[in-house]
Amino acid sequence: MTDLREKLTDWDPKATTYKPVIYLFAVAAATAVALSIGFLGTITWQTVGWFISVSMILLGMQKLRDIESFTTMFLNYDVVARKWVPYAYIYPWVETGAGILMTGMLLKWLSAPAALIVSTIGAWSVFKAVYLDRRELKCACVGGGSNVPLGFVSLTENLAMMGMSIVMLLQIVV
Known part of the structure; x- marks a missing residue:
């Protein structure tokens, strides 16, 4: 079937693509908008928070779908996982769990620091x-076996998670 698809179209299973990430973020955005309109009656700053937290859940689920493949890719670049392999298995659970708690605005004292650390x-x-080592790697962000390049998207994903964590930590203090 794959051979036929390649012959009839320009599909290349090894080609670099951002499609999995685009689709995932589109679903997360639609979910965040639905939550905002459904619960708040309008789009607010909470919509951004829900977008990030739902993205975390979906990204975590992609990693958990094939955790062995994810960890193999993750070990290529994560500085902690390269020194302590169990971290590669813990990471997707923390990302998914923190996303679930952040979506419900629950246990901020737990979810925000956990998400901030990872x-x-x-x-x-x-x-x-x-950017420093100039390595060309595949991103483990949507799970193992993807052809999404490691770079801007992965960095932005982590920076958004950091930002949301900081905002939630500030909500605890204020």
């Missing part, structure tokens, strides 16, 4: 691998 490590890991 996203800060993730942002540094991506920045180091792509």
Whole structure:
């Protein structure tokens, strides 16, 4: 079937693509808008928070779908996982769990620091691998086996998670 698809179209299973990330973020955005209009009657700053938290859930689920493949890719660039392999197995659970708690605005004292820790490590890991070491790697952000390049999208994902974590931590203090 794959051979036929390649012959009849220009489809290349090894080609770099951003489609999985685009689709995932589109679903997260639509969900955030639906939550905002359904619960708040309008689009507010909470919509952005829901977009980030729902994205975290969806991205985490993609990683958990095939955790072995994810960890293999993740070990190529994550600075903590390269030193302590169990972190690669913990990361998707933290991302998914923090996203669920953040969507419900529950246990901020737990979800915000957890997300801040993994996203800060993730942002540094991506920045180091792509921009300092100049390595061309595939991103494990949508799970293993994807052809999404590691770089701007991965860094932005981690920075958004960091930002949301900081905002939630500030809500606890204020």
